[in-house]
Amino acid sequence: MSAVSSLERTRALLREFPVVDGHNDLPWALREQVRYDLAARDIAGPQDAHLHTDIPRLREGGVGAQFWSVYVRADLPDPVPATLEQIDCVRQLLDRYPADLAPALTAADMEAARAEGRIASLMGAEGGHSIADSLGTLRGLYALGVRYLTLTHNDNVAWADSATDEPRVGGLSAFGREVVAEMNRLGMLVDLSHVAATTMRDALDASAAPVIFSHSSARAVCDHPRNIPDDVLERLPANGGVAMVTFVPKFVLQAAVDWTAAADENMRAHGFHHLDTTAEAMKVHRAFEERNPRPVATAATVADHLDHMREAAGIDHLGIGGDYDGTAFTPDGLNDVSGYPNLIAELLDRGWSRADLAKLTWQNAVRVLGAAEDVARDLRATRAPSNATIEQLDG
Amino acid sequence: MADLQDDLHATPGVDGLDDLDELGELVEDPFAATPYTPDAAPLERARALLAAHPVADGYCGLPWALRRLPWYDLELGESDLDTDVPRLREGGVGAVFWSLHLPEGLAGDRAVGATLEQLDLVRTVVAAHPEGLRLAHTAGEVADVRYCGRVAVLLGPAGAGALGDSLGILRSLHALGLRVLTLSGASWASEAGLTRFGEEVIREMNRLGVIADLSGASEQTVRRALAASRAPVLCARSAARALRPHPANLPDDLLAGLGAAKGLCLVPMTAEQTGPSLRDVADHLDHVRALAGPECVGLSGTYDAGTAHPRELPDATGYPHLIAELLRRGWPESDVALLTWGNIQRVLRTADFTARAARQRRAPSTARIAELDG
Numbered sequence: 001m002s003a004v005s006s007l008e009r010t011r012a013l014l015r016e017f018p019v020v021d022g023h024n025d026l027p028w029a030l031r032e033q034v035r036y037d038l039a040a041r042d043i044a045g046p047q048d049a050h051l052h053t054d055i056p057r058l059r060e061g062g063v064g065a066q067f068w069s070v071y072v073r074a075d076l077p078d079p080v081p082a083t084l085e086q087i088d089c090v091r092q093l094l095d096r097y098p099a100d101l102a103p104a105l106t107a108a109d110m111e112a113a114r115a116e117g118r119i120a121s122l123m124g125a126e127g128g129h130s131i132a133d134s135l136g137t138l139r140g141l142y143a144l145g146v147r148y149l150t151l152t153h154n155d156n157v158a159w160a161d162s163a164t165d166e167p168r169v170g171g172l173s174a175f176g177r178e179v180v181a182e183m184n185r186l187g188m189l190v191d192l193s194h195v196a197a198t199t200m201r202d203a204l205d206a207s208a209a210p211v212i213f214s215h216s217s218a219r220a221v222c223d224h225p226r227n228i229p230d231d232v233l234e235r236l237p238a239n240g241g242v243a244m245v246t247f248v249p250k251f252v253l254q255a256a257v258d259w260t261a262a263a264d265e266n267m268r269a270h271g272f273h274h275l276d277t278t279a280e281a282m283k284v285h286r287a288f289e290e291r292n293p294r295p296v297a298t299a300a301t302v303a304d305h306l307d308h309m310r311e312a313a314g315i316d317h318l319g320i321g322g323d324y325d326g327t328a329f330t331p332d333g334l335n336d337v338s339g340y341p342n343l344i345a346e347l348l349d350r351g352w353s354r355a356d357l358a359k360l361t362w363q364n365a366v367r368v369l370g371a372a373e374d375v376a377r378d379l380r381a382t383r384a385p386s387n388a389t390i391e392q393l394d395g
Numbered sequence: 396m397a398d399l400q401d402d403l404h405a406t407p408g409v410d411g412l413d414d415l416d417e418l419g420e421l422v423e424d425p426f427a428a429t430p431y432t433p434d435a436a437p438l439e440r441a442r443a444l445l446a447a448h449p450v451a452d453g454y455c456g457l458p459w460a461l462r463r464l465p466w467y468d469l470e471l472g473e474s475d476l477d478t479d480v481p482r483l484r485e486g487g488v489g490a491v492f493w494s495l496h497l498p499e500g501l502a503g504d505r506a507v508g509a510t511l512e513q514l515d516l517v518r519t520v521v522a523a524h525p526e527g528l529r530l531a532h533t534a535g536e537v538a539d540v541r542y543c544g545r546v547a548v549l550l551g552p553a554g555a556g557a558l559g560d561s562l563g564i565l566r567s568l569h570a571l572g573l574r575v576l577t578l579s580g581a582s583w584a585s586e587a588g589l590t591r592f593g594e595e596v597i598r599e600m601n602r603l604g605v606i607a608d609l610s611g612a613s614e615q616t617v618r619r620a621l622a623a624s625r626a627p628v629l630c631a632r633s634a635a636r637a638l639r640p641h642p643a644n645l646p647d648d649l650l651a652g653l654g655a656a657k658g659l660c661l662v663p664m665t666a667e668q669t670g671p672s673l674r675d676v677a678d679h680l681d682h683v684r685a686l687a688g689p690e691c692v693g694l695s696g697t698y699d700a701g702t703a704h705p706r707e708l709p710d711a712t713g714y715p716h717l718i719a720e721l722l723r724r725g726w727p728e729s730d731v732a733l734l735t736w737g738n739i740q741r742v743l744r745t746a747d748f749t750a751r752a753a754r755q756r757r758a759p760s761t762a763r764i765a766e767l768d769g
Contacts, residue, residue, distance in 0.1 A: 036563065037761050078559075080508040085563035091570065092759055132505075136512030143518070143571055385519050 006345040011062065017358040018064025018114060019340045020365035022214035022244035022321030023124065023193070025069045026053045027089040029325040036089050038096055048336070052324035055100045057338040058119055064362060065110050065120035067214060068093075069326065070146065074129040074155050080137060083130040087144050090123055105145055107370030114362070122369075124191060124214055127153030128160055128179065133390045135182050147369065148189035148212060151176070151199060158390060161196035163225040171202035174393040180206040182386050187376030189369065192216070193226070193246075193321070200232045209375040210240035210368045215321030217245050217252050217305040218312070226251045233312035240371055242364045243313055244321030245305050247297070247334050252305055255295035263288055297331035299339070299346045306347065306360070315356050319365045440728075441718035442487065448732035449489025449541065450714050451739040453661035453693055454552070454631045456494050456700030458513050461520060470524050477698035477710040480527030480546065486711030487718075489541045489736065490531065492575060492631070493517055494700065495553035507564060510557035514550065514571050521548050532572055534744040551575030552608040552631050555584050560592070560764040562599045569603045574743070575631065576600060577608040578616055583768060588615030591767040594623050599760045601625045604750030606742060609633075610661075611643050618649075621656045626749040627742045629659035632695050634668045635682040638675075641668045647686055654687030659742050661695035664713070665702040673707035677720045680734070689730040693738045 026043075029051055034040040041047055043054040058066070070086035072079045094103050102113035104120035113120035123146045125131075131138040131149070138149070151172075152162035159176035161167050172180065180203055183190050190207050192200045193216040203211060219227035228243055236243060249256040264274035266288045272281040309318055324330070324337050333342040344357055352360075457478050461467060464475060473479045483491070495513040497506060521528045531537045531547035540547035552575035558565050560581065578584040583593035597620060600607060607628040609617045620628055630653065636644035645653065645660060653660055662679050663669065669676045683692045694717075698710055707713055718731055726734075 035761065035763065039758075078505065078508065080511065081559035081561060081564055084507065084511075084559075084567040085561055088563035088566045088570075088759075091566070095759075132508045134508060134512055136515040137508050139515045139518075140511035140571065143515070144567060384523075385515075 006348045007341060009348060010341045010344040013354055013357055014062030014064075014341060014344065014361065017362035018062050019320055019361045020065040020067075020110070020120075021063055021324075021337075021340075022067050022212065022319060022365070023069050023126075023246070023326065024053060024066055024322065024324050024337070025071060025326030026051065026093075026324075027068055027086045028071050029053075030089055031086065036085070036092070038089075038092060043093075044097060044100075052330065052336040054337075055097060055119075057336055059100075060338040061336075061340040062344075062361075063119055063337060063340065064114050065104065065122065065365070067122045067124040067148065067321075069126050069214075070123050070130070071126035071153070071326070072130060074127055074153050074157075078132070079127075079129045080132050083125060083141065084144070087123060087141070087146065090121065091145075094121055103145070105147065106373055107366045110366050110369065122147050124148040124150065124189075126150045126191075126214075127194070128157035128176075129153065129155075131179070133158060133175070135179070135386050135388065138179065138182060138188075139186065139385060142186045142188050146188065148191045148214060149179075149183060150191040150193055150214060151179070151195050151203065153194055159394065160199050162199075163194055163196045165196075167196060167198065169394075171196065171198035172206060173390075175388065175390040177202070177206040178386055178388050178393055181208075184208045184372075184375055185379040185383055185385070187373045189372050192228075192232075193244075196225075197229050197232060200228070201235075204232070204235050204239055204241075207239070208379065209372040210242070212241055212319070212365075212368055213243040213321070215244055215246035215248075215323045215326075217302070218308045220312070221305045221308045222252050222254050222257060224251045224257050228309075230312050233309055233317075236313040236317040240317075240368065242317050242319045242368045243309055244319035244365070245302060245309060246321050246323050247302050247331050248323050248327045249295070249297040249301075249329050249331055252331070253295055253297040253301050256297060259292060259295050262292065294329070299331060299333040299342045301331060302334065302343055303346045303350060307350065315359055316364060316367075318360050320361065437719040437722040438715060440722055441715045444718060444722075444728055444731055445487030445715060445735065448736040449487050450694055450696075450711075450735045451490040451537070451547075452488055452698075452711070453492050453629065453659075453695035453739065454494055454663065454697050454700070455491045456496070456698065458493050458495060458517050458520075459498065460699040460701075461516060469520070470527050477696075477704075480524060482711045483527070483546050486714040487735075488546055488696075488711050488714065490537050490547035490549060490739070491696075492549045492551055494631075495551060495557065495573070496577070497554060497556070506554065506556035507559040510553055510568065511571075513553075514568070514573070517548065517550060530572065532574060533747055534740045537740065537743065549574050551606075552577045555579060555581035555596075558596070562596065562760050562762060565596065565599055565605070566603065566759060569605055573605060575606045575608050575629070577611060577631070578620055579609075579612040583764060584612060584616050586613045586615075588613060589619040589623070592762065592764045594619070595760055595762045595767060597623045598753075598757070601746075601749055602753040602757050602759070604746045606746050614646075614649070617645075618652070621652055621658065624656075625753065626746040627656065627658045628653075629661060629693075629742060631661050632663040632665075632668070632697055633660050634662050634676075634679040635686075638679055638682055639668060639670060644668055650683060650686040654691045657691065657745075658687075659691055659693050659738055660687055661693040661739075663695045663697040663702075664704050664708045664717075665697050665700075666705055667702055669705065672705050673713065673717055673720060676705055676708065676717060677724060680721060681724065684726075684730065684734075689733050690738055690741070692734055694735065 072082040102118035
């Protein structure tokens with residue numbers, strides 16, 4: 001089977017079952033680069049020079065639904081106002097490109113957008129800091145259209161541990177479980193990317209609805225805390241959730257994990273913070289990169305993760321979450337949002353069937369959102385909105 | 396049908412003399428008009444008028460008042476509050492603006508999140524009282540809610556601090572239903588008046604259909620807003636300063652200016668601003684009507700906002716008495732209908748028309764306070 005024919009078959013498949021991507025940071029990129037001046041980054045045309053994402057490349061990549069991340073930094077004095085600005089950015093994009101982007105709040109909206117040939121646009125908030133310990137604010141974000149909340153970002157929140165911070169509450173606190181319960185009641189998906197394995201397990205215990213991992217890969221393939229351990233993947237069939245594989249090289253390729261650790265160590269050895277991007281720091285970093293070429297991930301690297309996740313979780317519990325415009329480096333062949341067909345072609349070559357791939361790209365993610373809506377309908381009939389506070393529950 | 400059947404039962408039987416008498420009366424004088432006694436029956440006329448043109452109340456502090464109550468039932472009635480559904484109905488109220496103002500201490504850092512919480516609380520409360528209350532955003536929705544026999548709840552005013560100095564946040568709050576924003580208590584709408592960013596806020600409000608509330612704003616802000624806004628503005632809680640010196644009350648020239656701009660002065664039922672009696676409130680209404688015009692005056696209960704009220708107006712049930720007093724003073728019924736209902740509906744409708752036109756002209760503003768105000 002030649003690569004060309006795989007790619008052709010891929011494109012035919014994606015026309016029918018386009019990609020639902022779980023995480024794209026275009027709003028944050030627009031905030032940082034042009035302060036939301038959408039005319040300065042008109043994504044109707046090519047923006048290769050500045051962004052991973054624009055409409056022509058989304059189309060080329062066979063994307064049919066996108067969860068736009070309304071991420072804001074956790075170290076802002078008050079993350080709520082910035083989150084509202086991010087949401088406004090997505091709404092403006094929807095107003096600006098109505099022929100290509102369709103507002104979507106439900107699984108039915110996603111199907112309707114697919115039928116119209118538009119890209120269903122949903123929102124996900126990345127990090128519990130965006131609700132400022134308030135269930136009223138959580139409901140406000142839901143009312144504005146946010147359909148998932150990642151419980152933490154890189155740092156712990158008071159009620160949940162992050163994968164990349166020191167353990168503090170050991171998973172979810174009582175208030176954290178209340179947040180999950182309220183999300184279930186609303187029909188907002190619980191996103192377990194970025195959280196500690198302990199938090200993943202607590203959330204799976206607490207959630208009445210299927211969960212998602214909006215952009216995480218397999219820890220057994222590449223040992224990085226951002227990835228999902230097998231015992232958690234194995235719980236997805238019972239939960240009904242979906243793990244959306246991410247492409248970020250420093251999470252998916254062991255050589256890149258090691259290289260990043262060495263590069264960070266090198267920065268610290270020279271007296272810089274490892275995320276410092278000042279000119280001097282970058283000079284030190286470039287010198288390191290010249291001595292140690294950056295390991296390159298490929299579509300095959302990501303396919304390795306999917307092969308394993310399929311073993312551990314099953315074909316009904318996989319999805320895709322590229323993290324485009326949220327990461328500096330991308331794998332070869334998956335350089336930007338036009339790259340998804342290369343991953344699908346690789347999987348076709350590995351013997352994945354059309355039916356398997358339809359689940360991976362489209363059906364699983366749509367099913368999970370629909371299931372969360374069903375659970376919410378039931379819960380709303382019996383439970384009033386919770387106004388519990390973190391002080392009441394966590395003392 | 397039940398009424399018709401009752402009538403049938405009342406038809407005389409062969410052996411019922413009393414019944415025959417009744418019938419005789421009916422036959423004799425089938426169209427007996429109730430004698431028209433203008434002085435005796437203004438209260439009845441007021442109630443009849445309110446049935447057709449209910450009160451659209453421009454300010455109610457209920458959302459914050461509810462936060463301190465562990466439990467309440469607005470449908471059955473709530474003695475801890477000024478406002479509940481039975482009293483709104485008795486008072487002839489058809490629509491209420493629920494304020495999202497925050498107490499002083501919260502107006503700073505956490506104002507945006509606290510406003511989200513207030514909006515959420517209003518949604519929850521309204522959803523919990525489906526027989527009495529329904530959310531409405533536009534003039535058309537307000538009318539719809541009334542035809543369904545419910546009281547329309549509109550969202551606002553919120554304080555300027557709720558914007559966090561960002562037009563993106565203004566748009567998000569509008570998406571959540573916010574209709575009125577008070578232009579005071581922010582760096583861009585201070586004692587010194589509106590800054591350039593403040594003017595951009597007004598333009599974006601016009602584009603969205605968020606109405607400016609100028610009660611409590613500085614005189615400079617009021618003048619600038621009157622000039623800058625393409626949509627009518629309102630003063631959600633302002634009486635006449637000529638009758639009572641209170642900082643939120645409007646001097647005569649501003650009342651005239653408001654009238655010229657077809658804005659709206661909503662007179663509050665607060666002893667502090669209008670005086671301790673119903674007659675005082677009526678005096679203010681007379682004055683505002685004379686200066687701003689009958690199309691530019693309205694009512695604002697200001698209940699549950701922590702202020703004392705005129706004796707005869709302790710809650711919404713006082714409105715019919717107030718209207719009766721105005722009728723006694725010779726207000727034509729058409730002016731009363733504008734006062735209670737028509738003017739606010741007009742302002743809502745005009746704000747929506749203005750917004751539709753402005754959206755053709757202008758893209759969402761990306762202006763930032765740092766750029767405009769330096």
